[in-house]
Amino acid sequence: MLKVIANSTPIIALEKIGKLNILxxxxxxxxxxxxxxxxxxIGGKEKINNNFIQNNDFIIIKEIKNEEAKKLFLTSLHKGEVEVMILAREMEADICIIDDFLARKYAKYLxxxxxxxxxxxxxxxxxxxxxEIKPLLDNLIEEHIYIDKKLYKDVLQIAKEQ
Known part of the structure; x- marks a missing residue:
């Protein structure tokens, strides 16, 4: 089984449209x-069920071991994004689910x-x-999840829904 680490935005986005089960x-x-x-x-401002992580036993919360490594990234990334990358290295993850552009650049670099x-x-x-993907993309937009117009079109084209 793949070792998958997820950041907050994808989890929030999928939860908002009722599709967290996809993961x-x-x-x-x-x-x-x-x-x-x-x-x-704890610090979430999103309008979602605050118990959804505890209610989904497939989501496992894991502490990072290398607290010192956080200091290297915290100037430009959020705590969660930094910990995703540290945990990915510590667990030798197969894949990370990250939406933030800058965090993705750091992950690629690593x-x-x-x-x-x-x-x-x-x-x-x-x-x-x-x-279908299009109704889900539209739901994400309705839930105030930003999707670039070009990305929206590209995803629909890849999904053969244009």
Whole structure:
């Protein structure tokens, strides 16, 4: 089974549209560092069910071991993003789910394989978990999740929904 680490934005986005189960169906379980848990549940400003992580046993909260490494990134990234990359290195993760552009650049620099919310939706369609992506993209936008217009069109083109 793949070792998958997720950042807060993809989890929040999928929860907002009622599709968090996609992660379970694709990967069985996912790991989040405690910093992501704090961002989503403790300090979260999003209008979502605050118990959704505890209510989904496939999401495993894991503490990072190398607290010192956080100091290297905290000037330009959020705590959760930094901990995702540290945890990915510590666990030798197969993939990280990250949407933030700058965090994705850091992850690539660290040779961490990444995907994002759009990649998850494309993989879910390819796997037969969902039938269409467009309604989900529209739901994300309705829930105030920003999707660049070009990305929106590209995802629909890849999904053969144009």
């Amino acid at each position: 379970k169906e694709l990967y069985g379980k996912i790991y989040i560092p405690y910093g992501v848990y704090e961002e989503v549940i 040779n961490i394989r990444i995907t994002g919310t759009m990649g998850i939706l494309l993989k879910a369609k390819e796997s037969g978990i969902i039938k």
